Each structure stands twice: as structure tokens, then as C-alpha cells.
Amino acid sequence: MDPITHGLIGATTTQSFANKQNIRQISLVGFFGALLPDLDVFINSAADPLLTVEFHRQFSHSLFFTPVGALIATVIIWWLVRKKLSFKETYFYSLLAYGSACLSDAATSYGVQLLWPFTDERFSWNLISIFDPLFSLILILAVGFAFYKKKSLFAWIGLGWIAIYLAFGFSQQKRVEDLAHEIASRQGHIIEYLTVKPTMANEILWSIRYTQGDNLYTYGVRLLPFSKPKLYEGEVVALLNWKQKYAPFKGTTMYQDIQRFSKLSDGILILHPDYDYVIGDGRYSLLPTTAAPLWGIEIDVTKSNSHVPFGTYRNLTKEVRQDFMDMLLGK
Structure with missing residues (x-):
């Protein structure tokens, strides 16, 4: 807090x-x-x-x-x-x-x-x-x-x-979890990892993120007491198989840092869509419907024996703010 x-x-x-x-x-x-x-x-x-x-x-x-x-x-x-x-x-x-x-x-x-x-x-x-x-x-x-x-x-x-x-x-969370399982069931998905959490500064707009196979699915849910949830469909992004991608660098400082970051991110790693060579924590983004990570590590394979930089990527544009308010207000 x-x-x-x-x-x-x-x-x-x-x-x-x-x-x-x-x-x-x-x-x-x-x-x-x-x-x-x-x-x-x-x-x-x-x-x-x-x-x-x-x-x-x-x-x-x-x-x-x-x-x-x-x-x-x-x-x-x-x-x-x-x-x-x-x-x-x-x-x-x-x-x-x-x-x-x-x-x-x-x-x-x-x-x-x-x-x-x-x-x-x-x-x-x-x-x-x-x-x-x-x-x-x-x-x-x-x-x-x-x-x-x-x-x-x-x-x-x-x-x-x-x-x-x-x-x-807690009550809101349980309702969103039930909805997440309904969504996955309709698509024939078996949820392997699920996280639901309220978005910034409210208990009305919630984020759903779950994994099925090699993909991460994102949704937003507007949830008021005694009312039907309003679902906002999000994105489907590929999870990063970093062990395979960076196998040639196993044993290096860079590889060990990716492993540390994976543990801190519950293994939910994705490539950042807006920044080259950035591996992000797929659990967090500015909008519940997008997968662009709020933070991540920058990979430079030419410096594999050095620690990787850690950065934040909060591009809070006017469009992002408007999209957030639209979902929060049920538009």
C-alpha cells in the first residue's frame, strides 16, 4: 500500500x-x-x-x-x-x-x-x-x-x-474468479495459472489473467454489487519460453538474472510489445485488457556476463486514461 x-x-x-x-x-x-x-x-x-x-x-x-x-x-x-x-x-x-x-x-x-x-x-x-x-x-x-x-x-x-x-x-474477487472459470470453460481452456485483482484505486474494475498452454489471456471486468458483470475482452499473447530462447547463455549472469526475474514474476514472462529486447512481467499492465507489462528487464546478449537492467514502462497516455475511465464507468 x-x-x-x-x-x-x-x-x-x-x-x-x-x-x-x-x-x-x-x-x-x-x-x-x-x-x-x-x-x-x-x-x-x-x-x-x-x-x-x-x-x-x-x-x-x-x-x-x-x-x-x-x-x-x-x-x-x-x-x-x-x-x-x-x-x-x-x-x-x-x-x-x-x-x-x-x-x-x-x-x-x-x-x-x-x-x-x-x-x-x-x-x-x-x-x-x-x-x-x-x-x-x-x-x-x-x-x-x-x-x-x-x-x-x-x-x-x-x-x-x-x-x-x-x-x-473478497466478495468481488470470488465473483470475478467464478467468471474467469466460466470464460475459460466456454473456450475449452483448462486454466493453468489464474490471477484476478482490482485495478488501480477502485474495487469495481477488475483484471483477469490466466494461462492456457503457451498463451496468456487478459480480460477486464466491471463488477457492481447485485448487477450483471460487464466483460471487456482483452489480448492473447505468447508466453516467453526463456529457457529455450536463451539456452546458449546458460550459466551466464544474464541467464541467472532472467531466472531470478521469472521467479519474481511467477513464471509469467512475455516480450514487451513496445520495447525491443525487454522481458516483462505479464501479470501487470496499465489496463486490464492489455498485456503491455508495467516493468521488465532489458536483455543484451552482447553483455551476457553483466547484470540486466530493470525498468518500468508506465506510458500513461491520454488514450490509456480514457480507456480506463470508460471501462470503470461501464461505457
Whole structure:
């Protein structure tokens, strides 16, 4: 999720345990503690661009690292709240906030290594977009009123809103999954890989991506409660058989980097339609009906002993924005 929403979730979680005398200090601890896991974005290497991608939402988001992360947050923030909170109390609230950030990121897409170091599986529940203004707005009001009025009742309202919104996302997701299986069945497809997730900033327009054989299929779905889904047909693109294509380079740094990127992308790799020699993550694009990847790696076979560059390809043109709004509004 975006940093502000992380902070709001952390704040409303800790505020629910507060009293009138210390709720403002606890709000600060909760807001700050929930920001700390995402400092992993500063782990980078100019020589190895994929290092940042690998470490994002890795150990810093693990439930087993949470006690350590909370301790770091406590050491940093306690000097600001020590007049109202003991070190032990500050640690308790930091623990709640830090844990809330790990779980809220798991509710989005891309994935979080919640059980690292025991497994490197990325948990991704795909219930909510990484940025959702409606979700965040209600939390701003709940946290703000709790802070201003010094009443934890508003924090409990905020927690209720989180539960209701994520439950709505879960309901939407299940409806879209059922539709995806219907679509595949009508075409005689057996789904080998399926991901459904909300598009940016809403719970109405969803993305369907599934694989059958050597192809990736994309669809958009507009879904309102108690109404018939509106389906937008997308593209069919070939999955990249990178092991075969780059077999002559096996053992090189370039080959190993493609292998690393494939693991990060659940094996859903495609060639970018707009950029030569770019291998992209086929799970994400600006529009649910297109397959143009949002990020990828650039392959240069003349530099097979060097790490591959990683880049983002968010070409948010006026036409793309209009297409997105048309689908969101059901046009």
C-alpha cells in the first residue's frame, strides 16, 4: 500500500488500545511503526538492479522479523513519546503497527514473504489496490477524529471500515474468479495459472489473467454489487519460453538474472510489445485488457556476463486514461 495508508492503518490499530491521556502519542507510534517495513526500498545495488526488486517486501515484511522491526521503530520513536509512554508500551504499539503493515501489504498484489526465512513464498491476497482513495479517505477521518477528540471509538470505526472494505474486496474477487472459470470453460481452456485483482484505486474494475498452454489471456471486468458483470475482452499473447530462447547463455549472469526475474514474476514472462529486447512481467499492465507489462528487464546478449537492467514502462497516455475511465464507468 502507499505510505500514507500504511500509516493510517497503523495509527487506527494502535489507537483502539489507547486512552484519552495517551492516544495522541500512541497515534504517532502507530503511524511511524507502520512506515518502517517499506524502508526496504533503500536496499539497492547499482551493479545488480534486481536486488531491490528481490528485497522489496521480503525479510522486512516477514511476521518473524516483525519483533525486530518493532524494536527498531521503538528505539527511534520512544524519545518523542517517553513522557507519556514507557519503552515497553511503545514497543507493544510498534509491534501492532509493524505487523499491520505486513498484513495490509499482503492484502494487495505482488506478494509479501510473510513466513521468511522458512519459505520464500510470496503471499498475495489481491483484495485491494495498492492505492485506493475511498479506503484511505475514511481512515483519514477515523484517525483524525480519534486524534482530535481523544476517543478510541473512532479508531474502532476505522477498524470496522477496514474489515468491511476488505470483505467487500473478497466478495468481488470470488465473483470475478467464478467468471474467469466460466470464460475459460466456454473456450475449452483448462486454466493453468489464474490471477484476478482490482485495478488501480477502485474495487469495481477488475483484471483477469490466466494461462492456457503457451498463451496468456487478459480480460477486464466491471463488477457492481447485485448487477450483471460487464466483460471487456482483452489480448492473447505468447508466453516467453526463456529457457529455450536463451539456452546458449546458460550459466551466464544474464541467464541467472532472467531466472531470478521469472521467479519474481511467477513464471509469467512475455516480450514487451513496445520495447525491443525487454522481458516483462505479464501479470501487470496499465489496463486490464492489455498485456503491455508495467516493468521488465532489458536483455543484451552482447553483455551476457553483466547484470540486466530493470525498468518500468508506465506510458500513461491520454488514450490509456480514457480507456480506463470508460471501462470503470461501464461505457
